[in-house]
Amino acid sequence: MNAADAQAQGQAQAPAPAPGKGEPTPVAFSRIRRTMARRMAEMATIPAFYLRVDADVAELLELRAELRAGGAATGEPVPSVNDFVIAACGRALVDHPLVNASLGEQGGAVTHARVNVGCALSADGELLVPTVYDADAKSAREIARETRELVARAPRFSIDELRDGTFTVSNLGMFGVHGFDAIVNGPQVAILAVGAARSAGDGTRSQASPMQLSLGCDHRVLTGTDGARFLADVKDLLEQAPRALLEPASRQVAV
Amino acid sequence: MARIEVRLEEPDAGEELEIVEVSVALGANVAEGDELIEVATDKANMVVSAPAAGTVAELPVAEGDVVAPDAVLIVLESA
Numbered sequence: 470m471n472a473a474d475a476q477a478q479g480q481a482q483a484p485a486p487a488p489g490k491g492e493p494t495p496v497a498f499s500r501i502r503r504t505m506a507r508r509m510a511e512m513a514t515i516p517a518f519y520l521r522v523d524a525d526v527a528e529l530l531e532l533r534a535e536l537r538a539g540g541a542a543t544g545e546p547v548p549s550v551n552d553f554v555i556a557a558c559g560r561a562l563v564d565h566p567l568v569n570a571s572l573g574e575q576g577g578a579v580t581h582a583r584v585n586v587g588c589a590l591s592a593d594g595e596l597l598v599p600t601v602y603d604a605d606a607k608s609a610r611e612i613a614r615e616t617r618e619l620v621a622r623a624p625r626f627s628i629d630e631l632r633d634g635t636f637t638v639s640n641l642g643m644f645g646v647h648g649f650d651a652i653v654n655g656p657q658v659a660i661l662a663v664g665a666a667r668s669a670g671d672g673t674r675s676q677a678s679p680m681q682l683s684l685g686c687d688h689r690v691l692t693g694t695d696g697a698r699f700l701a702d703v704k705d706l707l708e709q710a711p712r713a714l715l716e717p718a719s720r721q722v723a724v
Numbered sequence: 725m726a727r728i729e730v731r732l733e734e735p736d737a738g739e740e741l742e743i744v745e746v747s748v749a750l751g752a753n754v755a756e757g758d759e760l761i762e763v764a765t766d767k768a769n770m771v772v773s774a775p776a777a778g779t780v781a782e783l784p785v786a787e788g789d790v791v792a793p794d795a796v797l798i799v800l801e802s803a
Contacts, residue, residue, distance in 0.1 A: 499764065500742060500764050500765065500766045501764070501766065501767065501768065501769075503766070504766045504767060597768060624768055624769045625762070625768065625769045625770060625771055626767075626768040626769075626770070627734070627768070627770065628734055628736045628737065628765075628767060628768070630768075631767055631768055632736075
């Protein structure tokens with residue numbers, strides 16, 4: 470059988486597909502979602518690059534298991550992995566002012582005296598980024614209380630709760646996503662995307678639990694070295710001293 | 725009787741508001757802090773609460789309406 474015969478036979482067996490995409494269904498977006506779409510299009514002009522590291526969160530997961538076991542009686546929320554990440558970023562940002570910055574008007578950058586970490590969350594199909602103010606000074610416990618309360622109220626926020634972020638953390642680990650890159654949330658110059666810990670913490674120290682951190686950086690303000698140094702500090706805080714993140718930040722705490 | 729015009733007191737709410745939910749009816753008695761109306765802005769949904777106890781005397785908006793950010797959403801009469 471030659472090629473032409475084969476084609477003829479194939480056509481006889483499978484008629485050409487009917488073209489078309491079916492009945493179109495317009496989807497009306499909410500105001501918040503339209504704002505998101507508009508802002509994302511603006512962000513497309515940011516020359517971003519991405520740095521990815523794995524943080525081993527085995528000790529952190531073990532600590533959470535311990536808190537869950539001990540904390541059920543107190544009613545105190547057990548900080549999520551993301552609450553620890555926010556606390557770690559808050560503390561690391563103090564030492565990396567250029568990451569806690571905005572693009573300057575005439576080139577250059579503007580650094581911010583306060584460390585306010587935006588926490589990307591999804592509620593009723595809306596993407597919202599409420600702000601954890603002064604995250605550098607807060608413990609993961611305090612951040613947990615705040616984020617629980619914010620999640621419970623979403624998408625109902627005051628404007629003050631949504632403004633003045635100086636850095637953003639986005640986490641899709643709860644969906645099993647092991648890593649992703651996030652769009653830099655301008656005028657901020659960096660965003661951390663957090664994936665899932667890739668092996669279940671079973672309480673044994675022998676097992677590593679790598680969790681991907683991807684730092685998106687605006688290259689107009691940050692160099693690869695700037696981003697890499699900051700990311701290494703976040704990784705160290707999560708790996709070496711998760712217990713210290715449970716206490717309010719003290720610059721004297723040894724890591 | 726004092727007449728209280730209730731607005732969304734939020735100077736940065738954007739260009740317009742959409743009325744998402746009206747939780748009270750004309751003539752209803754409300755206590756200070758009761759949730760009256762939920763509005764959608766471009767940035768978030770916000771709940772407008774009663775600034776004082778009173779009776780709903782006027783209800784110029786309905787669910788789905790799009791109004792100016794400083795529009796009167798409800799008028800209360802306090803005793």
